[in-house]
Amino acid sequence: MNNSPIKYVLRLLGLVAVMLFISFAVLKIILPQIAEPKVFKIVSTPDVMERGEYLFNSVLGCPVCHSERDWSAIGAPPMPPIGAGRSCRESDQSPLGLAEGGGFPGTICFRNITSDDATGVGEWTDGELMRAIREGIDRDDNAMFPIMPYFIYAALSDADTKAVIAYLRTLPPVDHPLPETDINFPVGLAISLIPMPVRDVVNHPDQADGIKYGEYLAKVARCQFCHTRRNSRNRLPDMAYEFSGGVKFQGREGYFYSTNLTPHETGLGDVSLEEFIQLFRRKPGQATGEIDIMPWANFSGMTDADLGAIYGYLQSLPPKPTGGIEEL
Template structure:
């Protein structure tokens, strides 16, 4: 499947390509669909690209993604450009049914009609694949589409992105991509009990439901999740999957591999410009202590010296481009500790990109370390050097060993 994806994504996706494609809606649509990472959700394992079938798992049940190829019976073959725009802009399907917000129309509503038409033109150019859609496994009453009416009223603000005249063209382009096509807030935000992402403040970080990774706060200002980062750091991470502050892991690794590494340098710079403008956050509360946290960290220092320092260095600064730093690493400092625990238990796998084709991976330690040892070393890492994050208990590790998601 990776070979097929590379063929579909190759060619146009090089720096400066977007401008060159301005007169070719299919090529432009291919680029925009890549920026939106449409292929990730709409391609099942070993399936045809964009033919749907991948189950998007939510706390309320599973929703299989639809077929986006132009097959008339099971895909978009009977759809018009108006139908597609309505789906993206209003969250309404071809038969006017309300779409579940696992499809991020709450972000895609910001797209212009020109851009949705281009994406539709690209999808219509794909080879048709017959792939009947399976039923959702949403639990009652969440499967009732009638409930979407009040949900939309409470949590959906329909409307295309309106440029801010007080901001630069680059900032507005970045806002359009981050808030709209890139739908970054779908992961980088906590969700309320109704499954809607919290947008105030925007991009403030949160656990990705079911996948159980923490997507960090994206503010680069004081107390933000990316405090201390530069715009160049952001561009480097999105382009190659690594930066001087760490590497992309978990769901973000897939985003980089399938989407952002192909985004033009101009658009990446615009996204970084927008993220650099996010406001500072309130000071983080002092982490709550747990019983024997000091002893736990002391034991963790011994584990770190034996198992981790060889790659990540005694001072936590990592070693060159191969082994990322742990000091000031956003994945280490997330409020929950879940990212670090999962990396220790299951290993860390950075994406292979054109800019980093053979990334180093971290081996799993789930069979080598006990729950107490994992809790100890993670606590040490989160509190050593300049890190000041909450301790992790052995009970946390036991819980994270059994969580689903990858």
């Protein structure tokens, strides 16, 4: 039987396979979106360095990922040598600290970003570092795994990014080689879709406008990312749920849900500015036996003024019940 339905189906499947192969091949050629690293040299002054140190440690939390952590203390503070990287995530491990999701799609390392030439970023240009931080492309033009929150740091102003890089350069070199990142197919291909060039100037927000500046900080400090439920399609925060919490995280000892930061009664509705600031003053080392996802140890270094700006911004948002939108 020449025209049996089975043969027909097989032929159709073959065609689909060929088409899939061609589209993957096309994607592979045109992706990822890469811009040349910008060419500039950062002029580091004491003010720039102070800003960079503050952003790196207390606001952006780079050491939270790029250092080993003390899991026995509240907020699991990063341990020296700061920035030297930490043990890699492998496919048989649960994605610690990530929102709900299966095992790990390969080997991903929290890289050594000290100024070591061979195993750190000592030889990278300022432009290459800026591209890595905000655009997610490494020195060899590879798309970086989006645990590195470059898609959030894309909002970081040019001035702040340069300050971070100026400070990064002062991390003493640590010889700590780590394995290459190795992401399994097809996740690797999907990842290469994520990086986006930042072509325009990213202006610094007017720090005198408390609410605007608070919005900026709540974005780059990743408050929005962790406290907003994700869209199931692209895993990015779904603005309908913005800041209303309820995101599930896997911790070392079970699951944690991020809290509601909107001025709803189930969120920060009854929390005063002073109480809000005090939440951030719990010092690393005040062990409670409970290990959090939220990087308190880093945020505890934020100034009252900056926490106040975040608070003011959060209080200006529409109140929403935890993890959701108001029932209509």
